[in-house]
Amino acid sequence: MIKIAPSILSADFAQLGQEISIVEAAGADWIHVDVMDGHFVPNITLGPPIVSAIKPHTSLPLDVHLMIDKPEQYIADFAKAGADMITVHAEACIHLHRVIHLIKEHGVQAGIAINPGTSAAVIQEVLEDIDMVLIMTVNPGFGGQAFIPRTVQKVRQVRQWLNEASLFDVHIEVDGGITSETAPLVVEAGADVLVAGSAVFGQKDREAAIQAIRSSVQNG
Numbered sequence: 001m002i003k004i005a006p007s008i009l010s011a012d013f014a015q016l017g018q019e020i021s022i023v024e025a026a027g028a029d030w031i032h033v034d035v036m037d038g039h040f041v042p043n044i045t046l047g048p049p050i051v052s053a054i055k056p057h058t059s060l061p062l063d064v065h066l067m068i069d070k071p072e073q074y075i076a077d078f079a080k081a082g083a084d085m086i087t088v089h090a091e092a093c094i095h096l097h098r099v100i101h102l103i104k105e106h107g108v109q110a111g112i113a114i115n116p117g118t119s120a121a122v123i124q125e126v127l128e129d130i131d132m133v134l135i136m137t138v139n140p141g142f143g144g145q146a147f148i149p150r151t152v153q154k155v156r157q158v159r160q161w162l163n164e165a166s167l168f169d170v171h172i173e174v175d176g177g178i179t180s181e182t183a184p185l186v187v188e189a190g191a192d193v194l195v196a197g198s199a200v201f202g203q204k205d206r207e208a209a210i211q212a213i214r215s216s217v218q219n220g
């Protein structure tokens with residue numbers, strides 16, 4: 001089953017609770033929360049107080065994508081705020097294995113993200129320890145950027161490694177420039193969680209937007 005995770009980065013921040021209720025009713029599977037610190041990426045977004053504030057507005061899992069330096073310093077705060085899944089960037093972690101286990105010690109699922117310029121090889125040693133690989137299909141920092149086609153081969157490579165290791169429950173999430181045109185490419189390569197920001201919140205009819213992505217991968 002393909003999961004669709006609307007990214008609230010493209011939502012109306014003044015109406016976040018309502019925006020989340022709308023996409024939940026429209027058939028979203030997870031809510032993707034982009035955390036940016038102005039250091040790891042050139043943009044600043046939100047922190048644990050916003051995660052706690054949105055938690056009561058949805059029963060969907062909160063998928064928290066940390067685009068921050070030293071993520072280990074903030075795992076406890078995001079877990080306490082209600083994150084169900086915390087994804088850290090491999091590029092931001094000197095002790096990747098330790099950070100993964102820190103996330104899991106807080107009873108939260110652990111994901112590792114990699115940028116378009118990072119080889120998938122950096123996650124090979126920790127595949128058995130994680131719940132999700134997040135393959136960035138744009139450079140992180142902003143919504144509304146164009147999908148980078150070369151990232152598709154990375155999705156295929158990681159799915160092959162997961163299959164060879166019989167790790168069938170590990171998700172592959174893709175994030176950036178996902179639309180009804182690009183979704184079939186990444187799903188065919190092995191992605192099963194699709195983050196979509198502008199393709200959902202940038203559309204007036206969120207239900208039609210989610211449905212368009214879902215039917216593109218069901219029919220494609």
Ligand SMILES: O=C(CO)[C@@H](O)[C@H](O)COP(=O)(O)O
Pocket residue numbers: 007009010032034065067138139140141142143144145175176177178195196197198199
């Ligand atoms: O993590 C990020 C950007 O760094 C994303 O989650 C974006 O929010 C995706 O936005 P679209 O490319 O779908 O508009």
Ligand SMILES: [Fe+2]
Pocket residue numbers: 007032033034065175195
């Ligand atoms: Fe994201």
